[in-house]
Amino acid sequence: MTSTSYIIVVAFLLLITSPYLLRRYSHADINAYGSFIVGARNFGWFRIGAGLSATFVGGAAVINLAGLGYTYGWYGLADVIPTSVALLISAFVIVPMLFKRRSISLGGYLHGSGHLVSASTGLLSTVVYTLITAAQIVALIKVVQPFFNVSAPLLALVATIGIAAYVLYGGYSSVTVTDVIQFIVMGFCYFALVGVTLLVGAHAEQGQTIATKAMPLDLILLLALPLLFVPVSQDLHIRVNSAISQPDAKMGVALAGGCYLLFGLISVSVGVTMAGAGIALKSPDDAVATFLSMHFGTLAVIPTIAVICVVVSTLDSVLFASASSLAYDFWDKITDHDRQQDSAHPRIATLVVLGVALFVALQAPQILRLILAALVIYVSVLLPMLIGCFLHKRMNALGILAFVALAIVTTLEAIGYVAPFRAFLYTGVHLALVFCLRKQAAG
Numbered sequence: 001m002t003s004t005s006y007i008i009v010v011a012f013l014l015l016i017t018s019p020y021l022l023r024r025y026s027h028a029d030i031n032a033y034g035s036f037i038v039g040a041r042n043f044g045w046f047r048i049g050a051g052l053s054a055t056f057v058g059g060a061a062v063i064n065l066a067g068l069g070y071t072y073g074w075y076g077l078a079d080v081i082p083t084s085v086a087l088l089i090s091a092f093v094i095v096p097m098l099f100k101r102r103s104i105s106l107g108g109y110l111h112g113s114g115h116l117v118s119a120s121t122g123l124l125s126t127v128v129y130t131l132i133t134a135a136q137i138v139a140l141i142k143v144v145q146p147f148f149n150v151s152a153p154l155l156a157l158v159a160t161i162g163i164a165a166y167v168l169y170g171g172y173s174s175v176t177v178t179d180v181i182q183f184i185v186m187g188f189c190y191f192a193l194v195g196v197t198l199l200v201g202a203h204a205e206q207g208q209t210i211a212t213k214a215m216p217l218d219l220i221l222l223l224a225l226p227l228l229f230v231p232v233s234q235d236l237h238i239r240v241n242s243a244i245s246q247p248d249a250k251m252g253v254a255l256a257g258g259c260y261l262l263f264g265l266i267s268v269s270v271g272v273t274m275a276g277a278g279i280a281l282k283s284p285d286d287a288v289a290t291f292l293s294m295h296f297g298t299l300a301v302i303p304t305i306a307v308i309c310v311v312v313s314t315l316d317s318v319l320f321a322s323a324s325s326l327a328y329d330f331w332d333k334i335t336d337h338d339r340q341q342d343s344a345h346p347r348i349a350t351l352v353v354l355g356v357a358l359f360v361a362l363q364a365p366q367i368l369r370l371i372l373a374a375l376v377i378y379v380s381v382l383l384p385m386l387i388g389c390f391l392h393k394r395m396n397a398l399g400i401l402a403f404v405a406l407a408i409v410t411t412l413e414a415i416g417y418v419a420p421f422r423a424f425l426y427t428g429v430h431l432a433l434v435f436c437l438r439k440q441a442a443g
Helices: 001-023 046-056 057-099 113-145 154-168 174-202 217-223 225-234 234-241 246-276 282-334 344-361 369-390 394-412 424-436
Strands: none
Touching: 001 113, 001 154, 001 174, 001 282, 046 057, 046 174, 046 234, 046 246, 046 369, 057 113, 057 217, 057 225, 057 246, 057 282, 057 369, 113 154, 113 344, 113 369, 113 394, 113 424, 154 174, 154 282, 154 344, 174 246, 174 282, 217 344, 217 369, 217 424, 225 234, 225 246, 225 344, 225 369, 234 282, 246 282, 282 344, 369 394, 369 424, 394 424
16 A cells, blocks of 8 residues: 555544544434434534535535536536525525424424325435435545555445444434534535636646537436425435524525535536546546546645545435434334334444445446436435325325335336436326325315
8 A cells, every 4th residue: 555545544544433532522412212313403503514515515426526527518517506506495495394393304204194105205215315325335436446456345345334333323413523524624625725726727738628518408307306306305304303493404504505506616617627628537437536636646635535535424424314214214114113212223224224335336336327316216206295295195095106106216227227308207107196096085
């Protein structure tokens, strides 16, 4: 290993041990039911904003947005703008709605609609966030593997075990500790450095400009799905319900929206700059690593560590969201147990999700494919079900239909079947079936 490799190892160890070292902030003081998922509900705006930025700005987004900029130019903002707008709308529209019914998760919010609807929502969130977890594992491999002469499976296994350990230790409280660390490190050691480098124009042309392509309409629409995904996402719901007050929740979500817009603009600019300078890449996902090595030389280890921090923090956030959905919204709902204290379910669910995510990441190591599959599944299953709840359709039938839709759409995504405008096609078919259901009997 090189000196850079040792520096990266030390930085990684410091990050994953921070929840143990900062025990005051990283371990919930209560053991009431739901404390694993929302802590003591005493989180301020900064920790909420840092947490949401960890989820949405994440490592996969940093790498993927640069790749989109390299391939499609400024069309890469087709991802940035919808997500930023969705977070800002959520701050002022969704947050007040959630504070009217202080549940602990998205499935809990829908609990009044029946066990099947709540359980199907939990399983849906589990599947979607497991795919996003897999995408973060792929991002971690892509960032770290060049510095270590070890196989991808071994690297992913060792790294994710270290991450899962502190999630098991403190749940949401531990996750928010790494969120704050990554937010500070990423802001100063990556986006500030890269942003200034882009502004001063420190990039010499290497060859003929690489022409970017117009983004297909289908992909633009898929990247716009966060407009629908973010307001009903499990992670947003968890963060809002952990807030000490509604103003803190609003300010934290708005902060995340503003940060995503700024950070996303910088990430897309990296890819656009590389294409404009005529830098040939083996894969668009290599844009960030190549940019850092070109402009920072041996000091590239500093922004590289920042990228690793955001990948790790995003990975623990989505792993946590997936495990909490599986434990609270699916497992507890189908067993119909009314507990006063947290059980071992969240921790068992964490290990289950991690195992599945590792398998998926090693079988399908494509960040964009995994992220798009997650968005397609979530929107095409959840939105028709929510509309059905609003129209007071029979709740058991809605839940069963959601389970069937989830199984079919997930299978189609797994086998790689890509229908034209598939998110809207699947949503339309599911919605048509929802309209065919009878209304809930009065009383």
